[in-house]
Amino acid sequence: MIIVIGLIGNFIPFFLISWSEQYIQSNTAGLLLSVAPIFTLLLSHYFTKDDRFTLLKFISIIVGSIGVLFIIGFDTLGSLTSNSQKTLIPKIAIIFSALGYVISSILAYNLKEISTMTLTTLVTVSAALLSVPFMIYIEINYPSSLNAKSLLSIFYLGLFPTAIAFQLRFHIISKAGPIFLSYVAYLIPAFAILWGYLFLNEKINLETLIGVILILIGVFISQKNIQWLK
DSSP states (O other): OHHHHHIIIIIHHHHHHHHHTTTSOHHHHHHHGGGHHHHHHHHHHHHOSSOOOOHHHHHHHHHHHHHHHHHHOHHHHHOOOHHHHHHHHHHHHHHHHHHHHHHHHHHHHTOTTSOHHHHHHHHHHHHHHHHHHHHHHHHHHSOOOOOHHHHHHHHHHHIIIIIIHHHHHHHHHHHHOHHHHHGGGGGHHHHHHHHHHHHSOOOOOHHHHHHHHHHHHHHHHHHSOOGGGO
8 A cells, every 4th residue: 555655646746747847837737736625525525434525515626627727728628739739738647646646645544553754754765666667767768967956956855845745744644634635735826836936937827817716716615614505
């Protein structure tokens, strides 16, 4: 089970996100990762006993899904131009990454007999071991050019958004469950847009803002006790 969590919750998402950001903006990738709560609402109905599917949650999923369509871009879905097709597959890859995060969180929630520190260590090590054969193949055919800047970036990515983040992630899962954790994904769009704008000069268009607003409305509806919708 730990190997599966490392595969679908670490190795595959990390690869898909890194690959996709060669073709789409980093803020777009961050925005698409915010679909995680939508997947969690669906899967929790079948894999948890205390969070059943309701009309309120269905409405929140519909609103959030419309928001995702705005982020993906209606021109990408409706047009057959080569440019749109080049961005559609990377965006779908990001959504699959989010699905992997959700499933791995649910699986990790069921491993209550393992401490969060041990789980973090075993999951990250197993994912690293799975990636070694691919790394060797790539390095033989396309050698990397390592320098101080790239090594510093690798160290940062390994420590903060991987080791520390996964430790916090599994701790929250053990205390509050995967459903509560999934809503943290809605913080991603704000930071993705902000950092992309500040450091990468990425543009923010109207469709992206509409998508973010609709997704946030979706999660708001799912969390509020709105009597007339019940």
